[in-house]
Amino acid sequence: MGSSLVASLLCLFNSWIRRAHMEQQQHDDDSALSEFLASLMDFTPTIPDELVEHYLAKSGFQSPDPRLTRLVAVATQKFVAEVAGDALQHCKARQATIPKDKRDKQQKDKRLVLTMEDLSKALHEYGVNVRHQEYFADSPSTGMDPATRDE
Structure with a gap:
C-alpha cells in the first residue's frame, strides 16, 4: 500500500511540474509575442505601410x-526575399547547363540574367502559378497568315 501511495504522489508531482512548466512556457510565449509586436512599430519595412494598407x-x-x-x-518582404533567392538559384542552375563554349563568352560579363522562367519556377514552389503572355515576336505563329495560325 505504501508503494502505491508513493507512486501516486510521484505521478501527481510530475503532473504539477509539467503544468507549471507549460504555464511558464505560455507566459514566455506571450511575452515574446508582445515584445515582437512592440518591435514592429520601431521597424521600417521595405514595403511602405500605405501600399500594404491599399492592398x-x-x-x-x-x-x-x-x-x-x-x-x-514584414511577411510580404520575407516572401519576396525568399522567392528572389530561389529564382536566383534557378538562374544559376540554368547558367550551369549552358554549353561551355557559350558560357566562356558569357563569363566575361559575369552578370546573371534572371528570366521570367526562373521566376515562374521559384513561384511555383510556393504554389503560385504564373503564366506570362508571350510577346508577339516570340509566338510560334509570328509572320504566318492569320487563317493558317490555328493549324
Missing part, C-alpha cells in the same frame, strides 16, 4: 492596429 483594403481587410499592417509588410 489590404482592396482585399476587404480593415484594422485600426498599425502593427497588423507592419506584420503583413
